[in-house]
Amino acid sequence: MSVEATTSRAQTVSETLSSAIELLENDQNLKKQIRESIEPIDDLSRSATTELNKLHSAPFSQHAEICQNAINIIIRSQPLWVDVAKLIPENEFYRYQFALGPTMRQLTTSIVLARFILHDELTPSHTISTILGLQSDQNGVLQLSAEDYLQGVIGAVNELPRLSVNAVTSQNFDLPIKISSFVNDIFASYSLLNLRNDALRRKFDSLKYDLKRCEDVVYDLTLRGLTKPRE
Amino acid sequence: MADVDVLMPSEGESSVGVSRKQHLMSTFESYRAELDTDNERRERLIILSRSITQLSKKLIFHLHRNATSPSSQQKDKCLREGRAKEREIWVNFGKIKDELKSIGEGDEALKGYWRWNRQVSPGLEEYIEALSFLYYLEHKSLVPLDAVQKTLSDEAGEPLVIVTPEDYILGMSDLTGELMRYATNALSTGDHNTPLEVCEFVRTVKAHFDGIPPHMLYKLSKKQEETTRSLEKIEKVCYALRLRLIEFADKPEVLAMMAKRALEDAAEREEKGRED
The missing domain is CATH 1.20.58.190 (Translin; domain 1)
Incomplete structure (x- = not known):
């Protein structure tokens, strides 16, 4: 092999690698931009969580206000999702879901918790999408996946045993009953799913313990005649 | 996803109880169908x-x-x-x-x-x-x-799967390991050009990948360690080869024999390295 041929081949190899590395840099820069665009949403999400934490100590009369505040904070993320959506190429949502999923799950958790206190219901996935503004045309590329929704809901349930215990401390004996019935319904619903050994399965396993703790509180109240008979 | 949800009655306070449970059960049956399809x-x-x-x-x-x-x-x-x-x-x-x-x-x-x-x-x-x-x-x-x-891509030029720069670069990193094996094998058949060519090639690849910051592609930074080891092996082969080429330029049969021995040594060292 002549020296010239070797040199020109090395050059081709260099060019091939350089152009691939350049493409990699573009890809990684976009990932970074997307991660950064989600940060202000995470800030709002944390504020909402902080607000909801007050449920454990505030008197029952303030619960509705706290929950409404939390939802209002989350609604402020709507224009920010538009910024995120702009960065994601069409059809490539799932390529970047790893960066968005955790935030969406946390927001689902907060919304489900707040709306349980407000309306005694499990917020459906499309309502969460509406609250986040994901259903507008500008945000067509974004979606709340079933997986993220189902995990987010369990996150909300994980908060409830504590809330039940603290309700008793502040002499609110209705809330534990309401919680126990809600957790019961949710546990029955999740039991319908055929889960594989993944993150959702592990989250589901935590539900059993939540349910038991909530029922224990109701048992303690019943034992002492502190529950009103249900109409 | 959207068709999974059925609207909750908006003023649901009065219908809470059995109806909520029934409603949830039917919603989750749709989720079950969706998850089952996905899992399959x-x-x-x-x-x-x-x-x-x-x-x-x-x-x-x-x-x-x-x-x-x-x-x-x-x-x-x-x-x-x-x-x-x-x-x-x-x-x-x-x-x-x-x-x-x-x-x-x-x-x-x-x-x-x-x-x-x-x-x-x-x-x-x-x-x-x-x-x-x-x-x-x-x-x-x-x-x-x-x-x-x-x-x-298929016959019409439509991609079957999408190859990202990341897939490509990780694949090229693995290639260096195969080339190391190829170079040592070539030595045993008396092919003296291949190890030298491969050495040059792997050096070029490693040099380019060294320029990629680890946070950009974490998996690559681990693979680079392997590439470095491969390159060192190839360089040792080339070193021995060069000395022998100078020494025994006029006796190809001696070259072949020595190459074989060098290869056995390398295999032995690799075996030992694995045991460690």
Whole structure:
């Protein structure tokens, strides 16, 4: 092999690698931009969580206000999702879901918790999408996946045993009953799913313990005649 | 996803109780159907990806067995067979495409590709490694990214799967390990050019990849350690080779014998290294 041929081949190899590395840099820069665009949403999400934490100590009369505040904070993320959506190429949502999923799950958790206190219901996935503004045309590329929704809901349930215990401390004996019935319904619903050994399965396993703790509180109240008979 | 939800009665306070439970149960039955479909699809894709990995490994072994053959006729035959094996793997990528098309045509299939990328990419990475090795033996050069993508397209030029720069670069990093084996094998057949060429090639690859910051591609920074070890082995082979070429330039039979011994030493050291 002549020296010239070797040199020109090395050059081709260099060019091939350089152009691939350049493409990699573009890809990684976009990932970074997307991660950064989600940060202000995470800030709002944390504020909402902080607000909801007050449920454990505030008197029952303030619960509705706290929950409404939390939802209002989350609604402020709507224009920010538009910024995120702009960065994601069409059809490539799932390529970047790893960066968005955790935030969406946390927001689902907060919304489900707040709306349980407000309306005694499990917020459906499309309502969460509406609250986040994901259903507008500008945000067509974004979606709340079933997986993220189902995990987010369990996150909300994980908060409830504590809330039940603290309700008793502040002499609110209705809330534990309401919680126990809600957790019961949710546990029955999740039991319908055929889960594989993944993150959702592990989250589901935590539900059993939540349910038991909530029922224990109701048992303690019943034992002492502190529950009103249900109409 | 959206069709999974059925609207809750908005003034649900009065209908809470049995009706909420019933409502939730029917919603979750839809989720069950959705998750079941997803899980079945995931399984099928993982199976395809695994068989791509297996076939790619076989292709690599096939190339190692025959590519260093001294007869150029046999070498050509090996490469032809290699191409045939590559096409067998290609058929499996076609099956992946079919699986994704079953979600929906066009955009839906593309969305599906990104959604199931993690199931597909282990096979894809192994395939890129095998393909780039085959390409190196055919052209003594590096297969460009767009050529990989072209090979993984159907007759109409539509991509079967999408090859990202990340997939490509990780595949090229693995290639250096195969080339190290190839160079040492070549030495035993008295092929003195190959180790020197491979050495130059691997150096170029390593130098470029050293320029990629670790946070950009974490997996690569681990693979670079392997590449560095491979390169050191190749450089040792070249060192011994150069000295012998000078010393015994006029006695090819002595060269061949010494090369064989060097190779055995290398194998022994590798064995020992593994035990440690």
